[in-house]
Amino acid sequence: MNIDDIPRPTVKRLSLYLRQLKQLQKDRVKTISSRELARLLDTSDAQVRKDFAYFGAFGKRGVGYHVDELTWNISDIMQLNITRKVIIIGAGALGCALANYKEFKNKGFIISAIFDSDQSKEGLQCGKLRVENIKNMRKYLKSEEISIAIIAVPAGSAQDVADAVVEAGIKHVLSFSPVSINVPGTVQLRSVDLSLELEQLSFGM
Amino acid sequence: MNIDDIPRPTVKRLSLYLRQLKQLQKDRVKTISSRELARLLDTSDAQVRKDFAYFGAFGKRGVGYHVDELTWNISDIMQLNITRKVIIIGAGALGCALANYKEFKNKGFIISAIFDSDQSKEGLQCGKLRVENIKNMRKYLKSEEISIAIIAVPAGSAQDVADAVVEAGIKHVLSFSPVSINVPGTVQLRSVDLSLELEQLSFGM
DNA sequence: GGATGTGAATGCATTCACAGCA
DNA sequence: TGCTGTGAATGCATTCACATCC
Numbered sequence: 001m002n003i004d005d006i007p008r009p010t011v012k013r014l015s016l017y018l019r020q021l022k023q024l025q026k027d028r029v030k031t032i033s034s035r036e037l038a039r040l041l042d043t044s045d046a047q048v049r050k051d052f053a054y055f056g057a058f059g060k061r062g063v064g065y066h067v068d069e070l071t072w073n074i075s076d077i078m079q080l081n082i083t084r085k086v087i088i089i090g091a092g093a094l095g096c097a098l099a100n101y102k103e104f105k106n107k108g109f110i111i112s113a114i115f116d117s118d119q120s121k122e123g124l125q126c127g128k129l130r131v132e133n134i135k136n137m138r139k140y141l142k143s144e145e146i147s148i149a150i151i152a153v154p155a156g157s158a159q160d161v162a163d164a165v166v167e168a169g170i171k172h173v174l175s176f177s178p179v180s181i182n183v184p185g186t187v188q189l190r191s192v193d194l195s196l197e198l199e200q201l202s203f204g205m
Numbered sequence: 206m207n208i209d210d211i212p213r214p215t216v217k218r219l220s221l222y223l224r225q226l227k228q229l230q231k232d233r234v235k236t237i238s239s240r241e242l243a244r245l246l247d248t249s250d251a252q253v254r255k256d257f258a259y260f261g262a263f264g265k266r267g268v269g270y271h272v273d274e275l276t277w278n279i280s281d282i283m284q285l286n287i288t289r290k291v292i293i294i295g296a297g298a299l300g301c302a303l304a305n306y307k308e309f310k311n312k313g314f315i316i317s318a319i320f321d322s323d324q325s326k327e328g329l330q331c332g333k334l335r336v337e338n339i340k341n342m343r344k345y346l347k348s349e350e351i352s353i354a355i356i357a358v359p360a361g362s363a364q365d366v367a368d369a370v371v372e373a374g375i376k377h378v379l380s381f382s383p384v385s386i387n388v389p390g391t392v393q394l395r396s397v398d399l400s401l402e403l404e405q406l407s408f409g410m
Numbered sequence: 411g412g413a414t415g416t417g418a419a420t421g422c423a424t425t426c427a428c429a430g431c432a
Numbered sequence: 433t434g435c436t437g438t439g440a441a442t443g444c445a446t447t448c449a450c451a452t453c454c
Binding site for chain 2: 015016079093096100109150179188195196
């Protein structure tokens with residue numbers, strides 16, 4: 001079964017299912033039906049079953065899905081049983097908050113360094129991390145096996161920073177800058193624009 | 206023309222168009238074709254034209270779209286020429302960073318108060334804002350005209366906080382907690398799960 | 411000529427509905 | 433009986449292709 005044969009919306013929902021399933025594990029729930037899972041995630045039971053069916057038959061007819069088994073299967077599909085290192089560019093308030101965001105570690109993402117182009121910030125502490133000069137980024141990435149970068153710089157420098165990390169070998173970019181960025185097709189880009197989220201929310205989406 | 210007659214994906218793209226158009230205004234670009242706008246936003250020219258067409262005929266054949274005019278029209282459709290007040294619940298690193306995020310103000314969102322359930326945080330400063338006890342939230346909302354709340358609390362208390370703000374009359378909730386939350390149908394909910402973003406990114410989405 | 415606006419065609423995800431199994 | 437798994441039907445957004453207009 002090839003990942004490309006699976007609808008993208010389905011793949012995106014996998015992490016939502018996984019999050020909910022881990023919650024259910026905490027609550028000592030052993031088994032769950034597609035209907036109940038759908039209710040929790042505000043979707044339809046048919047949707048849930050179809051999504052899981054793409055990856056094989058996980059459920060038991062008349063019973064539902066075994067929570068532990070399903071959790072393990074999805075984690076396996078998403079290759080989430082490993083840890084990955086991540087760098088952050090931009091040591092402003094947002095960058096620092098992200099650098100110390102506990103949930104990242106829980107999901108296997110380790111923030112291994114934070115860089116800033118502002119010379120005067122070099123040496124400052126972001127929680128446990130020391131702010132490094134961005135000029136050292138390239139060398140740092142040569143010595144470490146890191147493919148993910150978080151960009152949390154102002155709009156004006158976002159594209160330049162993106163170009164720089166891509167040039168340094170980064171393959172996945174998560175941008176928090178409020179501009180649209182272009183990267184080569186070989187690089188995965190995901191953009192979270194916080195004010196845009198508010199805008200869309202208040203418009204009713 | 207009713208908003209409900211317009212495809213949701215189109216409506217979601219409106220803010221992306223708007224963001225790009227404002228960038229173009231800065232760059233003194235007077236006019237732009239659907240093809241060029243599509244290239245900048247990594248979509249298709251047909252998509253751009255169809256999106257705009259839902260709201261009427263904004264373009265000039267043989268020329269393209271007038272940037273200023275289009276910007277104004279979209280802002281008008283999205284009712285973004287007003288400012289809105291927003292409260293934040295959760296004065297952790299993330300909540301504080303959000304409270305001082307400059308881009309919000311640029312888009313017309315004013316963070317008017319930040320609350321936390323931790324008594325010991327009361328009175329601390331988050332940039333220019335004083336952290337208030339969450340017990341005062343209800344009263345505060347009665348005295349102010351506020352319909353938007355940002356939730357930046359740990360997973361465990363997210364649902365409780367959501368219930369509380371909804372009960373206090375909030376109509377739009379932007380949650381940064383890594384759990385799925387349920388709200389009444391009358392309330393708009395949008396969820397940004399930062400680790401989930403990383404997860405999906407590293408999985409290739 | 412050049413780019414918009416738009417019906418028609420296409421592609422795809424969701425929903426339906428039910429056979430099949432515990 | 434209860435719930436999964438799945439082909440078929442539906443619904444909808446995207447893409448195509450071209451008539452239309454500056």
